[in-house]
Amino acid sequence: MLKQTFLLTCLLSCAVSGSLSAQSKTDFNQYKTLLSAGSIPEDFSLSTYEKVDRDIQISRPELDAASKKKFYTGIHSAIDEILHSEVCVFGDPVSLYVKDIAKNLLKDDRETFSQLRFYTLKSNETNAFSTDQGIIFVTTGLISQVSSEAQIAYVLAHEIAHYKRKHVLERFKQKTVLRNANYYELSTYSKERELEADADAIELYKKAGYDEALIEPTFDVLMYSYLPFDEYKIPETFFNSHDFYVPEFKFPKETFAITAEENYNDSKSSHPNISKRKKQVLDVLAKGTGWNGSPNVLGADRFNEIRTIARFESVRNSILSLDLTNALYSIYILEKEFPQSQYLISMKAKTWLALAQTKSAGMSKPYESRIHKEGEIAVLHSILKKMDKLELSTIALRQIYDIRAANPSNTEIQAIYDRMVETAANTKQFALESFSKYDYHQAVQRNKNYNDSIAKIPVDSLTKAEPVKTNESKYDKIKKKRSADGNIEAQVFDSTAYYLYGMKDILSDSSFVKAFKAAQNNSASTSNKQEANSKLIPAIPDLKSKSIALTEPNVEILESSKKTVNMSESIRANATELILEEAADNGYNFSTDNAPNELTIEGIHAFTFLKSALRQTDGYSKVNFFPVDYTELQNMTKKYSSDVILIPLFAYMDAKKSAPMTVARPVIATWYVPPMALILLTGKLLDSQKTKIQFVGVDLKNGHAAVSNEYLISGRPSKVMLGSKIYEIFKSTN
Numbered sequence: 001m002l003k004q005t006f007l008l009t010c011l012l013s014c015a016v017s018g019s020l021s022a023q024s025k026t027d028f029n030q031y032k033t034l035l036s037a038g039s040i041p042e043d044f045s046l047s048t049y050e051k052v053d054r055d056i057q058i059s060r061p062e063l064d065a066a067s068k069k070k071f072y073t074g075i076h077s078a079i080d081e082i083l084h085s086e087v088c089v090f091g092d093p094v095s096l097y098v099k100d101i102a103k104n105l106l107k108d109d110r111e112t113f114s115q116l117r118f119y120t121l122k123s124n125e126t127n128a129f130s131t132d133q134g135i136i137f138v139t140t141g142l143i144s145q146v147s148s149e150a151q152i153a154y155v156l157a158h159e160i161a162h163y164k165r166k167h168v169l170e171r172f173k174q175k176t177v178l179r180n181a182n183y184y185e186l187s188t189y190s191k192e193r194e195l196e197a198d199a200d201a202i203e204l205y206k207k208a209g210y211d212e213a214l215i216e217p218t219f220d221v222l223m224y225s226y227l228p229f230d231e232y233k234i235p236e237t238f239f240n241s242h243d244f245y246v247p248e249f250k251f252p253k254e255t256f257a258i259t260a261e262e263n264y265n266d267s268k269s270s271h272p273n274i275s276k277r278k279k280q281v282l283d284v285l286a287k288g289t290g291w292n293g294s295p296n297v298l299g300a301d302r303f304n305e306i307r308t309i310a311r312f313e314s315v316r317n318s319i320l321s322l323d324l325t326n327a328l329y330s331i332y333i334l335e336k337e338f339p340q341s342q343y344l345i346s347m348k349a350k351t352w353l354a355l356a357q358t359k360s361a362g363m364s365k366p367y368e369s370r371i372h373k374e375g376e377i378a379v380l381h382s383i384l385k386k387m388d389k390l391e392l393s394t395i396a397l398r399q400i401y402d403i404r405a406a407n408p409s410n411t412e413i414q415a416i417y418d419r420m421v422e423t424a425a426n427t428k429q430f431a432l433e434s435f436s437k438y439d440y441h442q443a444v445q446r447n448k449n450y451n452d453s454i455a456k457i458p459v460d461s462l463t464k465a466e467p468v469k470t471n472e473s474k475y476d477k478i479k480k481k482r483s484a485d486g487n488i489e490a491q492v493f494d495s496t497a498y499y500l501y502g503m504k505d506i507l508s509d510s511s512f513v514k515a516f517k518a519a520q521n522n523s524a525s526t527s528n529k530q531e532a533n534s535k536l537i538p539a540i541p542d543l544k545s546k547s548i549a550l551t552e553p554n555v556e557i558l559e560s561s562k563k564t565v566n567m568s569e570s571i572r573a574n575a576t577e578l579i580l581e582e583a584a585d586n587g588y589n590f591s592t593d594n595a596p597n598e599l600t601i602e603g604i605h606a607f608t609f610l611k612s613a614l615r616q617t618d619g620y621s622k623v624n625f626f627p628v629d630y631t632e633l634q635n636m637t638k639k640y641s642s643d644v645i646l647i648p649l650f651a652y653m654d655a656k657k658s659a660p661m662t663v664a665r666p667v668i669a670t671w672y673v674p675p676m677a678l679i680l681l682t683g684k685l686l687d688s689q690k691t692k693i694q695f696v697g698v699d700l701k702n703g704h705a706a707v708s709n710e711y712l713i714s715g716r717p718s719k720v721m722l723g724s725k726i727y728e729i730f731k732s733t734n
Helices: 048-055 065-083 093-105 110-115 140-145 149-164 167-177 183-207 218-223 274-287 300-320 324-335 342-360 377-386 389-406 411-426 440-455 459-463 474-482 495-501 510-527 563-585 601-619 630-639 719-732
Strands: 117-121 128-131 135-139 547-550 554-557 589-591 644-654 668-670 689-699 704-707 711-714
Touching: 048 065, 093 117, 093 135, 093 149, 093 183, 093 300, 110 149, 128 149, 135 140, 135 149, 140 149, 140 300, 149 183, 149 218, 183 274, 218 274, 300 324, 300 342, 300 601, 324 342, 324 377, 342 389, 342 411, 389 411, 389 495, 411 510, 411 630, 440 495, 547 563, 554 563, 563 589, 563 644, 563 719, 601 630, 601 644, 601 689, 601 704, 689 719, 711 719
Parallel strands: 117 135, 547 589, 547 644, 554 644
Antiparallel strands: 128 135, 128 668, 644 689, 689 704, 689 711
């Protein structure tokens, strides 16, 4: 099923920015997000129940038959959630780099290396973790934070130690046996194993030729990992351009101190605090003989390239997760080295649009007080948080207008601009007559000249002056007061409304004015218009008029038995036939000919973008958002000759036969889990035998995804029962 996997591990650090050499294989000016490459590993191609049936045959004397089934069902269910999420990639440059580092660490232990697989998670959380299956996941957030390859090597050595010592199984056994043990007892046990893994990691690290002096700074990555990947001061000219000026008083005067402590209270954490870990590592190093090594065994050029890839990924990750301040701040840092990057230029426009839309819609998440409270990013977050709807919409329009002017042939930026004009037109406070025909500096000078002339008039003449009589109505006067120029000749100038003086050239652009008024009219007419929405997926209008690519049904059998493979294949075959038949009878244009297949590399790429669209729709549900993968989705429209991709979802469960899915916590050994953000991967049980049916539709034109209602079948999903329910679904939604 399409499921979202979010790693909850709040960590980041300051990393030294390095220049990329001319040997870089990645064109960062035309950067594209990381995608899987090469042959598809069995971790991705086999189903959960196939893996359970395979691994349950492995001899594990430590576990009885019931515990073994529970263990393998738990680990494979939890890990498959991650493997099949939109954030996991294999065979990409980051995964291959991590694999090469591990190969160097295990150059004297080829057997262990042959048992391991390395995958990248496109997440800004700073983390790495190993599994009993031999999978090691590393996040782009971790790679973006480090200052050398050596620091990655130490983290990997730590995870390899967890794997070799079978800490995952040990944690599972402890939680199974100590049913009445409290969480503190279990987490204390885990602390011992974490310190043990740190000690083992030193030996692997040393033999691999890395510098001893770089071990201790690795813990700084942990301590400061809640901050962005670098620290750059936000200048008071940050928002300014030739046509726009933000007064210095808008910038906060207070400092946002960095207050991280390494000796925090870890009594409720599964991991020892940083101070304890650092002390043990330093004690181990003090007992041995010091050594020199390299910070980058595989080369500084390759390290810098891979870290830059991770930092570029952080921008897209931030937009998807609604961390828009971090997206804007990261772009600001990266543009120093890559000012011509079309990727960064496009992402900047998307970020400004998202800021305007979320502010106008009253969405609180991008502006929460609990995030970005320290460091230089806190300055930017404070400013954006305090802006009102009109202020932020004006700045966003100004920024996107200028980006479009500098990139006139970029169709994606044109589409972002069109959406921004629509957003401004739909913002109640945004009225063209409110803006000044002067820029900020002209308005200041005109106000100064007026005040100077007033000062030369005798005071008594001012007091005796008769008010000027006009024929203005109440509403004319109100509009005049709302206008930045309303009384510009009579000493009305408010520098706090600086944004009203940044639209001079835009207001004189007839194409903008025409587009703005058209968007206003369209908004008014749309609100009075009843769209012919399909009841199958109400959020996608006029579904019957669209070309729809029907993918192979996604089937999940939440039990482990030899019958599950046959049942899954039967559901897929029967459901596809029945859906096509009922769709045709009810006037839908469904086709399976060009639909993406998740068992091919191209299909995996397609589903990555589809799942990201579903995630973005969920996060930006209140606004007409612009898809972060706009170009890729437009290309899919052509590739699959379709307007909509439709994914049928089927989930069957027999509660009596299904092993409990509550063992995910003790089956993942993580490098670091912060005190308030533990990874919890849980499954859900349904009563007795039930089959749940849903449809996910992704509109490739606008990048929005939607999910149908849930439909339930009681009992096993035979062809007759499936046919009856699918007939009912299409008839009831026609």
